Amino acid sequence: MARQRRKRVLRAIAPPFTVAAPSGARIRDRLRVDVADEQVLTLVGQHLGRHQRADLAERVAVGLVPVKDNRRAERKKKLTAVSSSRWAGAMTRVSEDQYQLSMRCLYDERAGLRRAIGQIALRLAVPCGERKGKVRGYQDRGERFQKQRRLQALKARLAMVEQRIATERPSVVVGGRRLAKIRHNLADARLTAGEWRKRWDAVRLFLTADGESGAPHGNYTITVDPADGSVTIVLPEPLRHLANAPRGRYRLACAVSFHHRRAEWLDRVTAHQAVRYDIVRDPVRGRWYLDASWSATKAILPSPQEIRAAGGRMLAVDMNADHLAACVLDPHGNPVGDPVTLPLELTGDVSRRDGKLRAAVTSLIKIARLRGCAGIVVENLGFTDARHTGRETMGCGGRGKAFRRAVAGIPTAKFRERLRGMACHQGLVVVAVDPAYTSRWGAQHWRAPLDDQSTTTVTRHHAAAVAIGRRGLGQRIRRRPGVTASDPRIGQRRATGQTVSAPRSCGTTSSPRTTGTPHEGGKTCWSRSDQLVLSPAPRTVRGAPGVRPLPPGPERVDPADTGQQRQEW
Incomplete structure (x- = not known):
């Protein structure tokens, strides 16, 4: 076995x-x-x-x-x-x-x-x-x-x-x-x-x-x-x-x-x-x-739940060694528009690197304000383990050394502090999320949908940004299957309840309709039994070579009212 x-x-x-x-x-x-x-x-x-x-x-x-x-x-x-x-x-x-x-x-x-x-x-x-x-x-x-x-x-x-x-x-x-x-x-x-x-x-x-x-x-x-x-x-x-x-x-x-x-x-x-x-x-x-x-006086900022309830958009950012990958999400967790890539080349002396970091943060804030976002979602990264146990857990040899050097070069603390201060003066809220599994799950569930709806090149970092934004909104990273179709004609119709299913509580189901009840207009194809008529309209028999009207008969009754099985003519 x-x-x-x-x-x-x-x-x-x-x-x-x-x-x-x-x-x-x-x-x-x-x-x-x-x-x-x-x-x-x-x-x-x-x-x-x-x-x-x-x-x-x-x-x-x-x-x-x-x-x-x-x-x-x-x-x-x-x-x-x-x-x-x-x-x-x-x-x-x-x-x-x-x-x-x-x-x-x-x-x-x-x-x-x-x-x-x-x-x-x-x-x-x-x-x-x-x-x-x-x-x-x-x-x-x-x-x-x-x-x-x-x-x-x-x-x-x-x-x-x-x-x-x-x-x-x-x-x-x-x-x-x-x-x-x-x-x-x-x-x-x-x-x-x-x-x-x-x-x-x-x-x-x-x-x-x-x-x-x-x-x-x-x-x-x-x-x-x-x-x-x-x-x-x-x-x-x-x-x-x-x-x-x-x-x-x-x-x-x-x-x-x-x-x-x-x-x-x-x-x-x-x-x-x-x-x-x-x-x-x-x-x-x-x-x-x-x-x-x-x-300064201590300001009371809204929580992620309050931002989501207010219906505000969020700009999700995935920080990497040489660029920032960003994507705008609506209150339901759907990506809106094309993802954005901002270069981040932190080279030179300390003052030059700080200036480039400030320029990248300024670009993020400008994008958030142009697209009507209420805040920016980032990962709560510290790389504490990488600083102490990086040689033992982050690869070995030349490849591992290059990877550890790239991780050490990401200014996570400075980026978070710069973003916090500059975004606060522009009226934006910064939300920090747990970075666990964002890259893996984002690439698994969101890279293909982003590639279908975007006109630019989509990378796994953009998919990770979507995962970060959904986690900042308090939603699951995984997409509900079958909501957004891959067909371009159907994909244009966005589902507002994609991320959250709101089932009806007990006792709130609609009452059964009886024959003769006027239709509310929500159905596109009415059933003939929805209208009470004295003489039913003639039916056609499928498979017949010609059109043959059915003989007139008694008034047709909806079997839902009598409890009897429907009889075929």
């Missing part, structure tokens, strides 16, 4: 959800400072940065304790003596945020190391070139030996991370660990010692002032006058001799005028609402910038 194949168990699919609107805004303008202003800003930033790093070291030594036990009031009092009360509040707040972020990174690193160690251990338990269930052993003894060495290295890293978590003291490098390591490899980074020092000193400056509601123009430490755009800052206590304005302040020789979202910024500063300012120096270009940020 043949052994029955075990049915494949599919993983649970998470329900779709609406991505939250941005919690704040951040804008930037250039500070065209002169030599004197640059010297003052450098001195203030170095002075505050030195004390902020000392405060961060004290916060790390305190450990992971409740908020009331982190000794912030004590540390703020010490910093006030060398700066000011508001500068001290900003420094202690930044230290607390940095410590909490570092602890979360330690927890994430521990989870990733455990996942990678477990996957390598599973493959090491299988002999070379063999397979045990779904686990495949390594190809040869050389690869197995290298994986054993990697396993030992991962275990050593895990032990170090576990120790830091146990002692509640993460390792924090102010300025970035990557830039710190470049100091030992200047030739590879194509930098000189002087250029590296400029970058290192620039990122370690501290010129951040938190906003305060009720303060002049929303911030007392760094104030921007909306009338003329003048910028003034409060100098720390040891540097008050550099002041050129009343009350120990320094006025910059330049002015700022925020062009992007200027109306929102003016509304806040004229109402004296809190606005945070950050002064940043770019050592590569030799420029200074002023960033303004504020928190």
Whole structure:
């Protein structure tokens, strides 16, 4: 007896959800400072940065304790003596945020190391070139030996991370660990010692002032006058001799005028609402910038069920390594119009890649608005497993390496954040769905129908976009059979209830019609028994050589009324 194949168990699919609107805004303008202003800003930033790093070291030594036990009031009092009360509040707040972020990174690193160690251990338990269930052993003894060495290295890293978590003291490098390591490899980074020092000193400056509601123009430490755009800052206590304005302040020789979202910024500063300012120096270009940020009111966005009930269209997007595949769906899950392909070539430096990503998001929003869509549906991708266990689960050799490199090059997090912020300002809702089986089921059920109704070339990525959109609308990916015919004449007639069948509840069926009841007009071909006549019309006998009328007879009665069988003449 043949052994029955075990049915494949599919993983649970998470329900779709609406991505939250941005919690704040951040804008930037250039500070065209002169030599004197640059010297003052450098001195203030170095002075505050030195004390902020000392405060961060004290916060790390305190450990992971409740908020009331982190000794912030004590540390703020010490910093006030060398700066000011508001500068001290900003420094202690930044230290607390940095410590909490570092602890979360330690927890994430521990989870990733455990996942990678477990996957390598599973493959090491299988002999070379063999397979045990779904686990495949390594190809040869050389690869197995290298994986054993990697396993030992991962275990050593895990032990170090576990120790830091146990002692509640993460390792924090102010300025970035990557830039710190470049100091030992200047030739590879194509930098000189002087250029590296400029970058290192620039990122370690501290010129951040938190906003305060009720303060002049929303911030007392760094104030921007909306009338003329003048910028003034409060100098720390040891540097008050550099002041050129009343009350120990320094006025910059330049002015700022925020062009992007200027109306929102003016509304806040004229109402004296809190606005945070950050002064940043770019050592590569030799420029200074002023960033303004504020928190926005929490908007209540509609859920996917509410969008579907309102009858809004959705633009479904499937993100790939080199392009975006999009398709518009109506409220019933039917694709409308031809699918769209947008190129996505993320090459060049960071700023160039970010600009290309913004251009692609702008094109998506333009398509959604032109076709009357209420929102955009995307996959909730993170590629967490690919980052930790990609070498063990995503192929091997040159082909696997190319595939992992392509997956790693997809900017899923940046794309989602850019889309969320830009779509919110255009009145569009972003819905995220579970990415499980969208490509496979979309190609299985929707590629052929899309190819029949579209005038452009349809790929499996367009079919995956349809699957993503239907899941975002809360519908099944699989098509109901026999609804949309493949015949071009019938395919033009779209079915509005294609995705959902609404059966009648018990007791709502239509009552039987009796003879003589007037017809409602819904049938195209009436039965002769629907009308009561005294003399029935003559019938013709099929198969006869000529037309032979039937002899007149008694009145014909519908057998449904008498319960008798119909008799043939």
